[in-house]
Amino acid sequence: MVTAAAQDQWRLLDVQSHDTRLTQIAHRQRTLPAHARITELEGKLSGIDDEMVVARTAATDAARELAKAEGDVEQVRQRVARNQARLDAGQGSAKDLQAIQHELESLANRQSVLEDAELEVMERQEAAQTAVAAATTRREAVTAEIAEAAAERDKELAALSAEADAEKRDRENAAAGIPKDLLALYERIRETNHGVGAAKLYQRRCEACRITLPPSDLARIRAAAENAVVRCEECSRILVRTAESGL
Template structure:
């Protein structure tokens, strides 16, 4: 295959554009901004779960408080009834003794229930503070996530612009090559990722392997318009004044 040296040298421009496209695609796959979004989404879920867990605890404590309040109210009503009967003067001595004993038991029971209520109320107050803290943490996680998503979207948009620019450059460059040369380039690029590279200091710019002296001698004696290949990776070797031949 033959091509003017000036045409062959343009393959380096095309290879540079393709290398940039490869970098863009790689960056899109490992976008730090996307990784940050994923991290913050996980953190938001964790903080949301924490807030829900505290809310469930508060609901349980509220149910316990209502239950204790109901029990305390029932005991108080029983106490009021017994006191009314005691002061009515309408009960006999035996029933009076039983009422006094029951009233003492009721007062003791009410005191226990009231102590239990104070304990639950204190726990409820602490849980409410935890819930407020969890809510603040969740709000912050939401804000951080929104900011991260915006940065991710901006980065993706920048990559799209860069890719569009490279695609335009590539389309313009591709039209300047003979059909057989661009076909060979594309086939090699599909195989190894690099279609053409500069030969410099006996080293292939694609595989970075140093070419032995015998092969370099053969390449040196090859006409400038003949397309040569790397004996190691088969990439098209572009010879320029920097090749040192």
């Protein structure tokens, strides 16, 4: 059984206080609002990137279609030009010239259809390029927001880190001189009890689990030697007796 002078047991409460604050600091480091904000913005950025992929693909496809449409229109125009030149020159028989005239009319209709298709593709390409530009602008804005949130997060983390370093130094000073076996017992209990290894017995109540001790436990503690390290039967933490214990 571990025993320790009363003053050493009291010092455990200081160590526990520092450990509790270190736990709280670690929790604050993990749950900074900036973390959630950055995650939200990164999700937004991912959505914008997806939009950009779709818009760029549409723009590329439209450019390919436009090149083909322009080629088709150009072929018809060249054929119209050749036929018109033959017609103007009066080359061929009357029957041939009449066939050329009919073909010119057919080509005119074909050219009109192709030019309409070309215009539709151009409009789709322009819409896709506009979408890419808009997504790019939004991406730049969100990227700037992420940078701003990250800077704020880093500033807050640096402050918390400095606070934790100071707390660790104070904790080391508080733990210095406490018997090794008592400190080891405290650490073992703390590891398995949500970071709390020792608590004050205040007005017959364990300050760790907040349960008022039954008469049998109080009688046991009352009968224990001053240097005996007593524990709460309910939560297993070390109970530190003081003048306020109500024994």
